Structures are given as C-alpha cells and as structure tokens.
Amino acid sequence: MYPDTPTRPTVFPADPPPSLTDPRVIADHDWAAFSAVTMMVNHWDRTGRSSGRRRLYWFITAEQAPDVHSLAERCQRQLSRPELDHTAADGLHITISRVSAASEDMLATVAAAARARCAELDPFILQVLPLAGSRGAVRFSLAPWGPLLQLHSTLTDVGTAAGVATAKPTSGFRPHLGIAYCNRPVPAEPIQRAITDLRRLEPAELPVSGVKLVELRREDHRYRWTTLEEIRLGGVSDGARDKR
Known part of the structure; x- marks a missing residue:
C-alpha cells in the first residue's frame, strides 16, 4: 500500500503474467512469485508515513x-498465526x-x-482466485486483469x-486482494505451506460496479478509511461518504 523501502522493489511480482485473462495462468504466476x-x-x-500527510x-x-x-x-481461520494480522470483512479492498x-x-x-470517464466503463465481475502472497501479505489473485487495468489507466x-x-x-x-498482513520478519516457507491446501478452494465472484476515492488511515494494525467520493461505472456518483 505505502512505498516500499529502497532495498525492496515496489512491484510484486516484478513481471505481469503471460495472460491477463486466463485465471489459471494468473493464479499460477502469482503462486510462482510467492x-x-x-x-x-x-x-x-514502511517509509512515507509522516503524521500530517494525507x-x-x-x-x-x-x-x-x-x-x-x-x-x-x-482462509483466515486456517491461517491463525501470530505473525499475521487478518483483514476484517469491512476492510477488504x-x-x-x-x-x-x-x-x-x-x-x-x-x-x-472520473465520474464522466467511468460512466463510459461497464461494470464487471472478478474471480477471486486461490491464495498466494507477497513479501508482506497473504492475498488472493484476481482475474481477469483487463477491466482493472482499464480502470487504473482511466483514473x-x-x-x-x-x-x-x-x-x-x-x-x-x-491487482490483488489482501486478507492478512505480516507483522514481523519471518521465514516464508511455513506460511506458504499453510496456504497450499487452501488453494484448492473454489474461487468467489466479486461484482464491481464502482470505485471509491478514500482517505486512508492506519489504526494499530488495521487500515480504515473515509470515503470521499463514490464513482459508479456506467452511471453517476451518488456522492456518498462513509467510514470504515
């Protein structure tokens, strides 16, 4: 989420998967990297956390x-480990x-x-794929990447x-969806081993009909946010503000 230290590259995996549409290829690529x-x-x-910075x-x-x-x-029930801080349901993003x-x-x-441009984009459905991870988190892969890349480029x-x-x-x-953050340096192998069986679970679907501009804050080992704008794909924003 925040910038990595200079000793760590900020993009993980370093290269994108060879297919941006095939769920199996995306999942296998993420797992190989992890x-x-x-x-x-x-x-x-992490760096970049001055207290007065929005x-x-x-x-x-x-x-x-x-x-x-x-x-x-x-998955979190099977990953009850002291080195992992789980993401609450209302914090999934x-x-x-x-x-x-x-x-x-x-x-x-x-x-x-954004409201005008996103009105031209269609809502879409993501597959939330088997678990993998990064250097500091356990996270789901997502497929397909195409609509997410289009949304990123538009914004x-x-x-x-x-x-x-x-x-x-x-x-x-x-693209990824994190469910747990690592709170200390630990060997990766035990976490990788614990994830292996969970990768056999069936994927879930995530309907995407909009995107939010949020102001993020950290409360202890949890991310919370205030929604500043909610932009609908294929429609208009309702301007709602909420808090997480």
Whole structure:
C-alpha cells in the first residue's frame, strides 16, 4: 500500500503474467512469485508515513460480495498465526492507485472527471482466485486483469489531466486482494505451506460496479478509511461518504 523501502522493489511480482485473462495462468504466476520468497517482511514497517500527510487512494471495496467475505474468513481461520494480522470483512479492498495529496478543489475536479470517464466503463465481475502472497501479505489473485487495468489507466489519465499524480503507472499495477498482513520478519516457507491446501478452494465472484476515492488511515494494525467520493461505472456518483 505505502512505498516500499529502497532495498525492496515496489512491484510484486516484478513481471505481469503471460495472460491477463486466463485465471489459471494468473493464479499460477502469482503462486510462482510467492513461492520464490524466502523471508516475509513486516508490512507495517514502511517509509512515507509522516503524521500530517494525507493518504488518498482509489479503492474497490467488497461490501456487496458475501461470497468473498466467506472465502476470506474460511482462509483466515486456517491461517491463525501470530505473525499475521487478518483483514476484517469491512476492510477488504482492492487498491487501484494512490493519489498524491491535493487541494479540495483539485479533488473535486478529479472526481467530476472520473465520474464522466467511468460512466463510459461497464461494470464487471472478478474471480477471486486461490491464495498466494507477497513479501508482506497473504492475498488472493484476481482475474481477469483487463477491466482493472482499464480502470487504473482511466483514473491515471484523469489525475494527470488535473495535475494530481498517481503512485505507479498502469504497467506497474498488480491487482490483488489482501486478507492478512505480516507483522514481523519471518521465514516464508511455513506460511506458504499453510496456504497450499487452501488453494484448492473454489474461487468467489466479486461484482464491481464502482470505485471509491478514500482517505486512508492506519489504526494499530488495521487500515480504515473515509470515503470521499463514490464513482459508479456506467452511471453517476451518488456522492456518498462513509467510514470504515
């Protein structure tokens, strides 16, 4: 979520999968990358956390996806380990991109442009695939990537036009949905082994009908956020604000 330390590349896996549509290829690619990790790191021990800095993100959330909640909870029950901080059901999210700090006027411009552009994008359904992980988290792979890459590119273009930068180009976007964060450096092999059986579970579906601009904060070892704008795909924003 936040920038990695200079000793760690910020994109994981380093390369995208050879297919952006085939669920099996995407899942196998993510698993191969995670299987090559030898040490997990503390997800919470990251740079770029000055206390007065706003952290703004585009998120897809999972409130309307009970099957995803059930799948995550089932996996979390089997991953009850002291080195893993589980993500609560109301904290499940897909990070699309981080947005640089901006004035309220700039954010209003970004939201209005995003509303217009996203009205041209169709809602879509993601498969929440078998578990894998990264250096600091346990997470589900997602398929297909195409609609997510299109959404990332659209929001990047909107921000660029308004003078509001995003953290990574679309070429560096690696879609995933995290269910647990590592809270200390530990060998990866025991976590990889614990995940193996869970990878046999059937995937869940996540309907995506919109994206949220949120202000993110960390409370202990949990992410919470306030929704600033909710943008509907193929429609208009209702302007709702909520808190997580």
